[in-house]
Amino acid sequence: MAESKRTGSPTDDMAEAPGTDAPAIERADRRGIQSIEVGGALLQALVRNPRPMMLKDLAREAGMPPAKAHPYLVSFGKLGLIEQDAHSGRYALGPFALQIGLTALHALDPLKAAMPEVAKLADDIELNVAIAVWGNLGPTIVHIEECRKQIHVNMRPGTVMTPLLLSATGRVFAAFLPERIIRPLVQDELARFAAADQPALRLSQRHADEVLGEVRRQRLARALGNPIPGINAFCAPVFNATGGLALAITAMGPAGSFDPEWDGDTATRVKACAEEIGRRLGNCGTPSAIP
DSSP: OOOOOOOSOTTGGGOBOTTOSSBGGGSTTOOOOHHHHHHHHHHHHHHHOOSOBOHHHHHHHHTSOHHHHHHHHHHHHHHTSEEEOTTTOOEEEOHHHHHHHHHHHHHOOHHHHHHHHHHHHHHHHTSEEEEEEEETTEEEEEEEEOOSSOOOOSOOTTOBOOSGGGSHHHHHHHHHSOHHHHHHHHHHHHHHHHTSSOGGGOOOHHHHHHHHHHHHHHTOEEEESOSSTTEEEEEEEEEOTTSOEEEEEEEEEEGGGOOOOTTSHHHHHHHHHHHHHHHHTTOOSOOOOOO
16 A cells, blocks of 8 residues: 655744744643544543443443444554453453553652642642641641632641541541551540540441441531641542542631531532643542452
């Protein structure tokens, strides 16, 4: 088959935009290659559907007739992006797609992925938002994004959010980290609470299980006036590609200007932000089982 001729210089695709010093490819309104975008719809359909698909179903999911989809699948197969089962004829993502995904996952930095989303959240809800990870001593604040309003909260990077059961941040880690890690820590806290002089801290194991069960159901933890008096907080978990807890984001502010409802605007936005960060980390929306 004769090769088609291409006019223009080899660098035409990188030609400078008029009146700029940057290549046209870097412009915000740059044009793409439509055929790649059309074919990409097939790959997106396979990502959304974890089981292998028949041609007609795959084409329908991608919004094109099977006759149009087939040549794309042939080319993707040659690249290893998809593979077709010889017996059933169904299509699935191929080994090169797996390599791409693994390379992207290895390059991910959860904190880096969270920072821009948390900055937007802080401005949207006009509350300070903290990012916490699990450290040697427990849930540890590693970043605080301050909103445009002046909110005074006695917390700084490096703060360890213990006891686990008394803060929204601690409850998220207690609810979603593996039980083999958390159970001994919770039991130790309950024993210390039982020996405390304050009756309000004397919690039972049953009560602790109910609190953490609510966090799992809501995919959100709430603390009203704890551990900082007068400060309320919502904390949402961020799950990675394997469904493990990567980090948690906590919105906090004065009780007088904080919407404490589970279905309120603050809670909804905090959960949505955590889910978006999770998507950036490759999570499909479901945490792993808590072993």
